[in-house]
Amino acid sequence: MSDRPTYTLKGDTGDWEVVLGLEVHAQVASNAKLFSGASTQFGAEPNQNVSLVDAAMPGMLPVINKFCVEQAVKTGLGLNAQINKYSRFDRKNYFYPDLPQGYQISQFAHPIVGEGEIEVDVEPSHGDPAYTFSARIERLHLEQDAGKSIHDMDPSATYVDLNRSGVALMEIVSKPDIRSPLEAASYVKKLKSIVVALGTCDGDMEKGNLRADVNVSICKPGAYEKFRETGDFGHLGTRCEIKNMNSFRFIQAAIEYEARRQIEIVEGGGTVDQETRLYDPDKGETRSMRSKEDAHDYRYFPDPDLLPLEIDDAFIEGIKVNLPELPDQKRARFESEYGLSRYDAGVLTADAESADFYETVAKGRDSKLAANWVTQELFGYLNKAELELSESPVSAVQLGGLIDLISSDVISGKIAKDVFQRMIEGEGDPADIVEKHGLKQVTDTGAIEAIIDQVIAANPDQAAAVKEKPKSMGWFVGQVMKASGGKANPQAVNKILREKLGL
Amino acid sequence: MSDLTKLTLTSALSGLDRGDFSSVELTQAFIDAIEASNETLNAYVVKTPDQALEMAKASDARRSAGEDGRLDGAPLGVKDLYCTKGVRTTACSNILGEFTPTYESTVTQNLWDEGAVMLGKLNMDEFAMGSSNETSRFGPPSNPWRRSGSNATLTAGGSSGGSATAVAADICLAATASDTGGSIRQPAAFTGTVGIKPTYGRASRYGMVAFASSLDQAGPIAKTVTDAALLTEIMCSHDDKDSTSLNVETPDWVSEVGRGVKGMKIGVPKEYRVEGMPDEIEKLWQQGIDWLKAMGAEIVDVSLPHTKYALPAYYIVAPAEASSNLARYDGMRYGARQDGDGLIGTYEGTRASGFGAEVQRRLMIGTYVLSSGYYDAYYLRAQKVRTRILQDFQTVFADVDALLTPTCPSAAFAYGEKTDDPVQMYLNDIFTVTANLAGLPGISVPAGVDNDGLPLGLQVIGKALDEAACFRVAGAIEDAAGFAAKPEKWW
Numbered sequence: 001m002s003d004r005p006t007y008t009l010k011g012d013t014g015d016w017e018v019v020l021g022l023e024v025h026a027q028v029a030s031n032a033k034l035f036s037g038a039s040t041q042f043g044a045e046p047n048q049n050v051s052l053v054d055a056a057m058p059g060m061l062p063v064i065n066k067f068c069v070e071q072a073v074k075t076g077l078g079l080n081a082q083i084n085k086y087s088r089f090d091r092k093n094y095f096y097p098d099l100p101q102g103y104q105i106s107q108f109a110h111p112i113v114g115e116g117e118i119e120v121d122v123e124p125s126h127g128d129p130a131y132t133f134s135a136r137i138e139r140l141h142l143e144q145d146a147g148k149s150i151h152d153m154d155p156s157a158t159y160v161d162l163n164r165s166g167v168a169l170m171e172i173v174s175k176p177d178i179r180s181p182l183e184a185a186s187y188v189k190k191l192k193s194i195v196v197a198l199g200t201c202d203g204d205m206e207k208g209n210l211r212a213d214v215n216v217s218i219c220k221p222g223a224y225e226k227f228r229e230t231g232d233f234g235h236l237g238t239r240c241e242i243k244n245m246n247s248f249r250f251i252q253a254a255i256e257y258e259a260r261r262q263i264e265i266v267e268g269g270g271t272v273d274q275e276t277r278l279y280d281p282d283k284g285e286t287r288s289m290r291s292k293e294d295a296h297d298y299r300y301f302p303d304p305d306l307l308p309l310e311i312d313d314a315f316i317e318g319i320k321v322n323l324p325e326l327p328d329q330k331r332a333r334f335e336s337e338y339g340l341s342r343y344d345a346g347v348l349t350a351d352a353e354s355a356d357f358y359e360t361v362a363k364g365r366d367s368k369l370a371a372n373w374v375t376q377e378l379f380g381y382l383n384k385a386e387l388e389l390s391e392s393p394v395s396a397v398q399l400g401g402l403i404d405l406i407s408s409d410v411i412s413g414k415i416a417k418d419v420f421q422r423m424i425e426g427e428g429d430p431a432d433i434v435e436k437h438g439l440k441q442v443t444d445t446g447a448i449e450a451i452i453d454q455v456i457a458a459n460p461d462q463a464a465a466v467k468e469k470p471k472s473m474g475w476f477v478g479q480v481m482k483a484s485g486g487k488a489n490p491q492a493v494n495k496i497l498r499e500k501l502g503l
Numbered sequence: 504m505s506d507l508t509k510l511t512l513t514s515a516l517s518g519l520d521r522g523d524f525s526s527v528e529l530t531q532a533f534i535d536a537i538e539a540s541n542e543t544l545n546a547y548v549v550k551t552p553d554q555a556l557e558m559a560k561a562s563d564a565r566r567s568a569g570e571d572g573r574l575d576g577a578p579l580g581v582k583d584l585y586c587t588k589g590v591r592t593t594a595c596s597n598i599l600g601e602f603t604p605t606y607e608s609t610v611t612q613n614l615w616d617e618g619a620v621m622l623g624k625l626n627m628d629e630f631a632m633g634s635s636n637e638t639s640r641f642g643p644p645s646n647p648w649r650r651s652g653s654n655a656t657l658t659a660g661g662s663s664g665g666s667a668t669a670v671a672a673d674i675c676l677a678a679t680a681s682d683t684g685g686s687i688r689q690p691a692a693f694t695g696t697v698g699i700k701p702t703y704g705r706a707s708r709y710g711m712v713a714f715a716s717s718l719d720q721a722g723p724i725a726k727t728v729t730d731a732a733l734l735t736e737i738m739c740s741h742d743d744k745d746s747t748s749l750n751v752e753t754p755d756w757v758s759e760v761g762r763g764v765k766g767m768k769i770g771v772p773k774e775y776r777v778e779g780m781p782d783e784i785e786k787l788w789q790q791g792i793d794w795l796k797a798m799g800a801e802i803v804d805v806s807l808p809h810t811k812y813a814l815p816a817y818y819i820v821a822p823a824e825a826s827s828n829l830a831r832y833d834g835m836r837y838g839a840r841q842d843g844d845g846l847i848g849t850y851e852g853t854r855a856s857g858f859g860a861e862v863q864r865r866l867m868i869g870t871y872v873l874s875s876g877y878y879d880a881y882y883l884r885a886q887k888v889r890t891r892i893l894q895d896f897q898t899v900f901a902d903v904d905a906l907l908t909p910t911c912p913s914a915a916f917a918y919g920e921k922t923d924d925p926v927q928m929y930l931n932d933i934f935t936v937t938a939n940l941a942g943l944p945g946i947s948v949p950a951g952v953d954n955d956g957l958p959l960g961l962q963v964i965g966k967a968l969d970e971a972a973c974f975r976v977a978g979a980i981e982d983a984a985g986f987a988a989k990p991e992k993w994w
Contacts, residue, residue, distance in 0.1 A: 056831040056836070059712050061744060093826075
């Protein structure tokens, strides 16, 4: 695994680095809301999934949904984080029409999950090799989502849909350990893979079920290290928070834009204002949403309608013993059990579907060969065709069959690629394709010898020259393979050629 | 037939049982009494005579089928704080407009499940914020009691002024009330009635319009200690819909009332002897001590050193919670709305016109004490005081079974006497807020009258979940005092 590269942006006054901290909101995969029994089903008619509690009718009281608490603890365990046996719900007070209570119930002072740490894998990019860094988690807390204000239905009115009001969210806050736009996207990807593996969030970013706020600041080389040594945020620049991004591409583009915007301000002699900004994907820029001066005073205080949340070791243990295999554990197992590189293992365990697919292909077969076929050929094709694995025209069983044909020398690796192409085109099982097109490899040494003899006889000059320059034997191999229609076993061809040419 | 409205709840239930009269007859008597008096007394803000008669009819049918509940056929009044399905509920605030809930509070549901009949909704201070019922959008009720030789209208106290008035004036058998800082006990003391605030969490807050969630507690106002015990038993229940509801059994409190106090240790806290308290109240307190002693209780002088900080702490915690609880009244989904310039204008217009002056004052205080930079100095400090007050009680209760104090530092006062000075008004709660801050049960029982002939109450504070002790001691005082005075009917 390679060293962590330093991401720098060139400014007029020299290089700049970025420091990023993320707040990811993951909707708890729960059928009911955090404090009411109303449904959380996506796509319902507006205001259909609203209980008296969600609409904040007079005298209505919140009652905690135990299932959501379990999901938060489960996620905390997946983040290798401390589970707090005592946590508490606070009220975050502000007025807005999509916030019926006039406050959001959240965990401010005492979150259910404390500090943790995850390993984040960064894919190769722009010539940098793949690498891994560790990101510390500050906390995870449970909170209610707000409803949705719809401003574009009527020019003179805002409509409010309370279906989301009260839906349970887990807010996962990182420490400022993330140092590039790609790392930020990779971090969110990793979180997504963890919550999806745990089943605590469906990770559907398009529906907004997983979304990220990014705190961006810039600093000069060396300043971040000083910050890490001292914990003094004074070494870092003023941060701006970019709200609510739900795609990896937007996250990266927004950070890059925002960092350049801040560099321009600072290099122009100005100062960055601490503010909340929104990313506009159409324009590719961030714009101010509200400044620090307009920031709400949320008047946090413990919600007197709810008792502190106290859980015991048995509750935590009960969740721990039922934890599914996490992406990191799976990757480690893939490395040791299948002898894969950390990178390949990481790619294959990024989601459960890929991992299951690979395990089906690899079962009882050459695991490295299986990994190559899955990651290079199949994933390569799916990427190019913009298909999901679930839409793959080639099943795991079929791909396994193809590998069997290679391993048992029925076809060569080269022919296998042709067969694979035909499988993509929907010709069916590899064995049938090989049979139908007569693609079986020639391993009969007599037949190969005959072809070699012909080729040598037809090219006496080259046969003489190759004795002086043995490296040019490859040309003969090519001629022989061509003459055999690609079906000759390459090892046999090499061996016999060597003998016949006297090398 | 004698005047059925003069009956106590217990005697009315016996009469129904014996078949002396039907629930329809009893209910009609109350409907007539309400019709004749409410314009003057202003106790009811919503009258539900048709619903009452229907409920009474159904009750009579149940009784003849032998399926009657413990309150079957008993006509009761309901404080306007309780959400009642299909019946306008506004907590006497303009901001709730004509709000009519589609749901029933757990406490009132418990009453209907036992067969009680609803006569209507009772007046109260707006959102229960007040000690004189003057902050009601419907104007205050009139205390049936007057100073002898005076026609001045007196307050029935607050916030449950309507409940106290209706019980004292015999226009319901008993009533639900609620107590955040003394809102049951002070009106009971001002009207010669019995009122108890149970232990915090005994009764569900589901469907009660919230004032201060950590202090609000439901309870009854009734004519006798036995009536109060019966109602409290039925109002209290564990409720999954209220996370702060206690999962405990509700004991038989009615049978505690006559048990006497022999062998009980009763504490008398010296800090409740405040400066400027009228001699009559001092004397009544001593009288109560003497009665209990005579009945075999041991009297112990005790100290609750943090008492003087209770009122200031209360007037930080309660407004803080209220400022957040009342944020939902924004004109967006229900209740009154005053459209203004844009969203902010509508918020401002709605809340400025919807909330009365006292509510606005408390919302501002609450918002201020929770603001960043002030939170630690006010809210957090007040919570620490609250812990100390609870510890004071716990220390004392290691040694005594109950505490005896006056309920209020004065008898009922005339309207306008304290309205100009909110702090004077807040001082009314000085003996009652401590039980709310500590979550303890407290009962007020009428024990005598002052020189003007106005009723005065004594308060018994018990250990957490020991309402039984409150009922025992209050029952003994009720016996000893033989309090039989009734206001002379002028309405």
